[in-house]
Amino acid sequence: xxxxxxxxxxxxxxxxxxxxxxxxxxxxxxxxxxxxxxxxxxxxxxxxxxxxxxxxxxxxxxxxxxxxxxxxxxxxxxxxxxxxxxxxxxxxxxxxxxxxxxxxxxxxxxxxxxxxxxxxxxxxxxxxxxxxxxxxxxxxxxxxxxxxxxxxxxxxxxxxxxxxxxxxxxxxxxxxxxxxxxxxxxxxxxxxxxxxxxxxxxxxxxxxxxxxxxxxx
Numbered sequence: 248x249x250x251x252x253x254x255x256x257x258x259x260x261x262x263x264x265x266x267x268x269x270x271x272x273x274x275x276x277x278x279x280x281x282x283x284x285x286x287x288x289x290x291x292x293x294x295x296x297x298x299x300x301x302x303x304x305x306x307x308x309x310x311x312x313x314x315x316x317x318x319x320x321x322x323x324x325x326x327x328x329x330x331x332x333x334x335x336x337x338x339x340x341x342x343x344x345x346x347x348x349x350x351x352x353x354x355x356x357x358x359x360x361x362x363x364x365x366x367x368x369x370x371x372x373x374x375x376x377x378x379x380x381x382x383x384x385x386x387x388x389x390x391x392x393x394x395x396x397x398x399x400x401x402x403x404x405x406x407x408x409x410x411x412x413x414x415x416x417x418x419x420x421x422x423x424x425x426x427x428x429x430x431x432x433x434x435x436x437x438x439x440x441x442x443x444x445x446x447x448x449x450x451x452x453x454x455x456x457x458x459x460x461x462x463x464x
Contacts, residue, residue: 250277254297256288285309304331319346323417343449348415349373405439413455
């Protein structure tokens with residue numbers, strides 16, 4: 248079995264040790280490296296090429312959001328799951344906008360974290376139930392009823408591309424799945440986002456949740 252190679256980035260050594268023991272006990276997961284600062288995390292991603300970066304947001308030297316943006320820009324194949332003590336919605340929104348494939352609070356149970364990792368590695372976006380409720384409230388806010396009307400503005404291909412974007416797939420992933428060029432995917436993505444009036448991936452994810460796009464096929 249090919250194991251998911253995980254890099255841990257957290258400034259607390261005791262937490263890293265506990266996570267390493269937990270994850271290495273899973274038959275499909277293995278920890279290939281650790282980082283105690285944001286700068287170390289960026290170097291470790293470059294040197295170790297992990298499949299997944301388990302990232303804290305509060306990091307010395309370089310903060311987690313900056314690391315997240317840098318990794319997504321430079322190493323788009325690396326999935327990033329945020330594991331943080333910050334449960335405020337603003338942090339969730341910022342992480343999704345920066346390209347996080349998942350957001351899990353440190354208060355989550357061990358089984359929830361492992362489920363989050365596996366969901367992210369299947370290409371889905373993982374949002375902890377406590378945060379999903381917030382997103383649902385946002386969807387049901389005034390104006391949310393316009394979701395169906397927005398959908399009708401999309402072509403079938405634009406909808407397919409945006410659904411995969413919302414689930415956390417990269418343009419390269421989408422191009423391979425739909426047998427399109429990356430440039431064509433970028434065009435559908437930009438056109439669809441423009442039609443929906445969305446400026447960020449976080450807005451797209453909220454819409455995708457409302458439309459039921461995030462459930463497993």
